[in-house]
Amino acid sequence: MSQDMTICGLEIKRGTKLRTMLPVPDTMTKIPLTVINGVDDGPTLLITAGIHGGEYPGIAAAIELGRDIEPEHVHGCLILLHPVNIQGFWARREFIVPEDGKNLNRVFPGTPLGTLADKTAYLISSNLFTIADYYVDMHSGDIHESLHPYVYYPGQPTPEVEKASKRIAKVVDVEYMVRSLATGGAYNYAASTGLPSILIERGGAGLCLHEDIEAYKDDIRNILRRLKMFELPVKPRHYHPRDITDMIYLESMETGCWFHHIHSGDFVQKGQVLGRTTDLFGQTITEYYAEISGVILYVCPALSAPKGTILVGYGQVVEDDDD
Template sequence: MSDTLYIRGLKAERGQKLQTYLPVLDTNTEIPITIINGQNDGPTLLITAGIHGGEYPGIAAAMELGRDTEPESISGCLIIIHPANIQSFWARSAFVTPDDGRNLNREFPGNANGTLSQKTAWLLSQYFFPLADFYADLHSGDIHEELYPYVYYPGLPNAEISAKAREAAMVLDMEFMVRSTATTGAYNYAAISGVPSILIERGGAGLCLREDIDAYKKDLHNILCKLGLFTNSAPLPRKHTPIDVTDVIYLETNNTGCWFPCFHCGDKIKKGDKLGCLTDLFGNTITVYNAEQDGIILYQCPALSAPKGTILVTYGQIRNN
């Protein structure tokens, strides 16, 4: 890392904290960014929150981390974008950017000449991912999703990248982690590009609870210690070390209806258990869904309204190490 960090017109000297707004290419949209260029040399950690603007605890945790961290405590550089999808955040919109109706997390690596979502993805992938030695993307259950805390790490890049990401995931205080085989999403694209990356999931259902924010901040503290940015701080104690959940099933409805789940997130289920049912607006059953395997429910839709394409329940098998 050089003494001065330059990013598209922004300049952060060694030992400086910069909090400002970064314009998205040729638009009137600006996204808030905190850059903390530590007094000592070290790695660069990129954190994004609010790629989905209705996923609040990670956004709040990122804001508070940027506010409370000073260059004197950092070896290296900490770059925090909070939230990345500012239009979705202010609109309280689930998943999509109001300007173009696109899911920002499905647009990477983006397009400099495209829509707002595509330009935002291009900005992140072209100017921020190349700076990062590690990348953490903070998510939650969206406005119509509740979830049990867990973390994704990429499985498709080379073994070294995947192993580094998994090692960082292991310092989080949560019970479960999932090896992703997807190629979409900000963190997967970053990993394929050579940056060890994780996607953390905490909180959801449109709530921004203090306990979720504080748990997120604890996760981030331990990541900063693990990566060597916090050299004068010890990792915070944890109750859990993540174990793998495999063979994850994302149960998506092919019909529009009213959803009545039978379980809660974090519940363990057996093959054949009734997961819930979909009814019409008169209460008549359209479909009953049963578990295809034993497992743990990671997240589900708690909303009554379930348009076609809604992921109703996501569950996977707990791997006994």
């Protein structure tokens, strides 16, 4: 419901917008926060962008949405953090929080007694997940990642949370959605607490393209419309996402140079060559083949591939979805 709200000691009255820097307790770090507390009643939607500081389109979209949306546009309350991993953002680092070397998305729910990543996760999980009715985590391919836009919804929590999460995933303007069986990550943790949540992947390779930013903004406006939080017109969608099952995340078995034979968005057949790793003299170490037929959602475009690098992510397309 839209009412006077208090977030981490900050009071946001009904019908007002707050734009400020939110301190991470017991650190010197502050995170950009925008709260748009609508004039009219409605749900509370939490949006995070930049949990990985090198994933730029979602960050830019959140900044612009926070700037442009006014309280009179909103039924309920819209909360945006942009970017969460502000150290990684300014340092142009992939995945990690530079101060402690941790992947912030892997430490939720965090702890107030840990390092910066732990304290940041705890700030969000203990103060924002608890007041939200829905949660959207905006990601992109990181500095060394190329991907085809898609959306995850959680498959581990209760059927009710899964259904509510999928309901908002289905209005994202992407071709594919993935039912995640993972237990890690901010949105999966949030779902485990009963909070319907999704994670959107759009853009990548360290780029911040205008078309990705605008598409992301349209995604959020569509979600706001689905939740009856927004009445301004939105652009028609191009896609109605289809489910992807049996996702495979192919990891490099050794450190080497990675030469991929496919691109994100490609369809592959079982047994097709996906790529190969070589040594620094060009001699093939390992050739990688598709285990199943499906669509490529993610490719590592970097030549350098340390052991354990996710080289390709792909899965089978479910043609009919009558949910």
